[in-house]
Amino acid sequence: MRKLRYAMVGGGRGAFIGAVHRKAMALDGQIELVAGALSADAEKARASGQDLGLADARNHGSWQALLDDELKRPRGERIDFVSIVTPNHVHFEVAKAFTEAGIHVVCDKPLVHTSEQAQALLAARGRSGTVFGVTHNYTGYPMVRQAREMVRTGQLGEIRKVIVEYNQGWLATQLEAGDHKQADWRVDPARSGIVGAIGDIGTHAENLVASVCGLEIEALCADLTAFVPGRRLDDDGNLLLRYRGGARGVMIASQIEIGGENDLRLRVFGTQGSLTWHQEDPNLLVHASLDGPKRLLTRGSPWLGDAAKKASRLPTGHPEAFIEAFANLYLGVAEAILAKEEGRALGALEGDFPTLEDGARGVKFMEKTVESSRSTAKWTAWD
Amino acid sequence: MRKLRYAMVGGGRGAFIGAVHRKAMALDGQIELVAGALSADAEKARASGQDLGLADARNHGSWQALLDDELKRPRGERIDFVSIVTPNHVHFEVAKAFTEAGIHVVCDKPLVHTSEQAQALLAARGRSGTVFGVTHNYTGYPMVRQAREMVRTGQLGEIRKVIVEYNQGWLATQLEAGDHKQADWRVDPARSGIVGAIGDIGTHAENLVASVCGLEIEALCADLTAFVPGRRLDDDGNLLLRYRGGARGVMIASQIEIGGENDLRLRVFGTQGSLTWHQEDPNLLVHASLDGPKRLLTRGSPWLGDAAKKASRLPTGHPEAFIEAFANLYLGVAEAILAKEEGRALGALEGDFPTLEDGARGVKFMEKTVESSRSTAKWTAWD
Amino acid sequence: MRKLRYAMVGGGRGAFIGAVHRKAMALDGQIELVAGALSADAEKARASGQDLGLADARNHGSWQALLDDELKRPRGERIDFVSIVTPNHVHFEVAKAFTEAGIHVVCDKPLVHTSEQAQALLAARGRSGTVFGVTHNYTGYPMVRQAREMVRTGQLGEIRKVIVEYNQGWLATQLEAGDHKQADWRVDPARSGIVGAIGDIGTHAENLVASVCGLEIEALCADLTAFVPGRRLDDDGNLLLRYRGGARGVMIASQIEIGGENDLRLRVFGTQGSLTWHQEDPNLLVHASLDGPKRLLTRGSPWLGDAAKKASRLPTGHPEAFIEAFANLYLGVAEAILAKEEGRALGALEGDFPTLEDGARGVKFMEKTVESSRSTAKWTAWD
């Protein structure tokens, strides 16, 4: 396939996640950075672009300048898509502008602050017909895709229960009181939105369940807490969930659990078996069934399904990890863009990435969680 | 110390847990079985007693006959205590009768069916002044005692959050439809009480948190489900918990999670650190703190506290397990009985076992969980 | 079955392993301590016996007095067997005397100091026809027996390679310079024999391989080292092994590997699959095969073989450990004694314990290891 070109908005010097996006895109040699507006601070933006070897003409001080410039360029030179890795509060206007301009978008999560904004993006994309991906990156792991394939093809029977946890401890102290860039904006409602931990990591957990199980939330019951004195957003959230069709769920998302690094775990229980996956040991999927011992499914093994095989680069025992999973999302976006460009339908395993719909559902999940947390009723209905 | 003598009520042929109690008591050579009424079926009771080598004169067809006989015997020959390991619905009358007769009691869990019964037992014990233990056996593990010591001495700071899970899968199918003695009574409200999984394993989870953390429930929010078609009691329960003083909790207790064997796990998070313990790997306690790497505390190590040391029999790496933990409870009961007999106060580490108060609280926990599960209000207050 | 009576030689106050033997025998209520000569120091012996509630008439100051006394007692009162848990250098004379007197023997390991002594015991037992067990206790674990059944029934194909490790670190410093009873005699050639680590733990490793795989050593190549300054016996040994029929082996037995607690591990590789077992996580056996994912075999599961099932007391997830494994050896001895008494053949799964032949082979293994370690030839032949 031809190499795709992208621009990045956000992700300048000192940003953590922007560099991860860039490495993920660079990994397979299929996607090339050609332009950027890497910071809201014009000077920092340009310095950051120089660090990355951007040509001066495509190294902009603002995302508006970037967009203007790209639209003036001929198709064969123009970016194929923009990758938006700014703090949350900037996502909406950038994503909307690029979508309306007919440029494909990949946007970091959580998508936007409100469902109203999400609806506006959906409407804009409806008009433009562009591709729009949201980087709920954990679904890019091969063994998550294996889990999805096994659940969707009925290998666990009917799903009864899901337990999803996202245990972190890095915000157990008042880090934002010091000089910690990551902590600073995440706990600021103006930039992070109406939720803290639930937005930063809970939405990943929600997306993981939805992706693997295809379950739809019917009602939820949330208990959000801000444990650290002075903190304005939740740093801990625990939820009971009811899914349409009768399945039950538990979600734990916390950033005050000392010892938690990036401890995302998923357990899915059906009438015939269960699956257990752990992000910190991502090459393994444990499969239990009614009629035999637990089986250790490892990435790269011949007995995995097509989805996991497609998402793998290395043989068993040669671990793949976070960046490879991230790269898989971008490859899915690239496939979708090329299919659209070529006017053909996506193949069965192509174009696999969390969509704008996933992102919008994540925003609604944040809102419903806050609504439930403030409610005295046990169950807050999804609709 | 002198050997103690006990009688067993229940635990005849085919019973699982009665044999475990007997092995636990036999282990250290300090407690001797001398009498029994091992089944509600007189014939089976006597046959079971013969299997165990009971003298005919002390091998009874009913617990009433056992009690009558013991009361006629001189002190030096009479049992020191009775161990009640019948199905749940029999606990109350037996425990009450022996307590009222001034005989010390160890009773299996959950203690009784109702708080009214529990109060009656408390009242009876108040009159008799006897020792009364309840076999929430998991608190007998040395590393659980280490956890308790660390929490109680402030090594985790102030406790913010507790996650306790008891994951089992053995009731994922309708086992009770067949010929499965354990399943049969556990899912029968007449014998098991108002709850299924919550009584059988949830009460252990509740007791573990209370024992380790000393936290008191302020309010709870429960979602109980009977997943298996035709089942009359919950086989899955998930709870959000609020503890006095502001700590939060999550409890998962399930018997339909395929792959779950006896997967009891406890995580305790404080302002300074956390502890993680897993019953299936019981010799290990993982300690995380703010200022250094996680530490693997192993049973038998020199750097453990006195409580764990006292509860250990073997050096590090020589695993101790379920029966040893169970035995520790009985040794605690024995210490309390001897102290009472000798009219002396218990030493700091003596008499360590779950008490009648723990059992009564467990009964209330079952009731409150059912109350919450039926309520449309989010929080059901404890008092 | 009737309860068996035993006497203990050694295992008095302060001894570690004697108490373990007693707990193991007490566990199932089938074997009763009735007599003892618990120390070479007569006064300490009697005090130790009093601690254990021995009747004065059967609480002796020397093993000779014990033996004399037992021989005078009528059969129905006499001990069924003696358990010898003294330091190594005492084993021979005690075991020989009891065997010659027609009393069954269980003796701790390593059996004796020399093959000459082992041959003398074999000869004595040939004359007396008594039962003689040696407590290579690790073969009592249910999952070791499962491994043996799987290997012996060809589930791994033909065995190609065995890796056995026994990693300990407790002798990494010169513990014997201080007041450490366990260390003291283990590093003293007069009491421990010609080897240190190889005798104390290497013989367990040898026995484990022999028991599980039935392989016979053809030749070995050993490198023994005494790392700790001033130590007179090896504290570290590494061996290459060649087995009859072409299998290869590696053995590591060390007491200076800091961090090693009681880290005995076995890996067996055949043409069709492999097994991995770890003593510190003894309820698990990992089975790999050519044609599917690894399977986690857990003690208590329905898909295990008869040998593992027979050796289990508790359901899956309720861990069994060191003492239960030890108890299984004694139950095997008891079965053999009763079968002999009743003049009947042992059933297929009865009488399972390491025999005098195993013990004698262990002694030869020590000798051959020392011979190889001193040799400049690569391979030292077994015969």
Next chain:
Amino acid sequence: MRKLRYAMVGGGRGAFIGAVHRKAMALDGQIELVAGALSADAEKARASGQDLGLADARNHGSWQALLDDELKRPRGERIDFVSIVTPNHVHFEVAKAFTEAGIHVVCDKPLVHTSEQAQALLAARGRSGTVFGVTHNYTGYPMVRQAREMVRTGQLGEIRKVIVEYNQGWLATQLEAGDHKQADWRVDPARSGIVGAIGDIGTHAENLVASVCGLEIEALCADLTAFVPGRRLDDDGNLLLRYRGGARGVMIASQIEIGGENDLRLRVFGTQGSLTWHQEDPNLLVHASLDGPKRLLTRGSPWLGDAAKKASRLPTGHPEAFIEAFANLYLGVAEAILAKEEGRALGALEGDFPTLEDGARGVKFMEKTVESSRSTAKWTAWD
């Protein structure tokens, strides 16, 4: 720093490891593929280059054509280095030609077939003064570098013992009889050299020990076996090692251990502590010491040393893996090239990669292992 340009020799369609090298170099956006001779088959070479987007002028049918072409180009356009990823038997002539032409080289392992060839490369590099890296990639893992820093700064005390294992099972059957490209050349002496498993994976194990511990082999004792019928090279090797200064070692390198994926493990034991690392869980290093519990050192933690920090891209809990480690080697080579170009000395943490000397020692290790394996003497001296 400026981007570096490289050409690749080997690694065309169907090759596994060439793609890994390319991804590793692409990851950080610092190293760019500009030319290639990707196969010994000219047609396949060009097709492979087209797949990768190479310009026709730099997409060659042979490495000689590539070299000729590069030497004609001006400095500012010429490749900075060549990456040689052909089967082993081609390494020598390519590496020698590029080195003699003054072009920096990165060569896959094992370096060459004979020490004579290795000496010729060392001589050539002595004349040219070029940078020469060998991709013993496992030393690129951050936690391996942490281990090295801890050993080298004395945190384990004096090293007593090393156990290194490389357990694989993929060659447990006669894969080479079928159509398996990887298996085919690895078991062919003409292409793989005098050893099989010892060259393919044993040299990695040797390099890992040398890198982490700085130990020099004094003598070794090897037992090599070809287990699979018809196989012409060893598929299993076990070694005892003696290091200068008194340390002992054990090495296990096997490709017939069913269940082994890419199970490289290192354990290092000193007088004060030990370290354990496992390639399949590479973000963790377990540190045991004499005076406290084991500590879990995780990549990304603040308490790690500078070497590990420099080699990390992501925070704790966001796993890094095989490709990132591989990339670290190339970044080290790039630093060394730039330092040389700029005429400055390397900083303390710069230019960290296995050198030609490492590669040459690996070749000698293969020769000495074969020599020992054929010898009847226990110890084969290194010099």
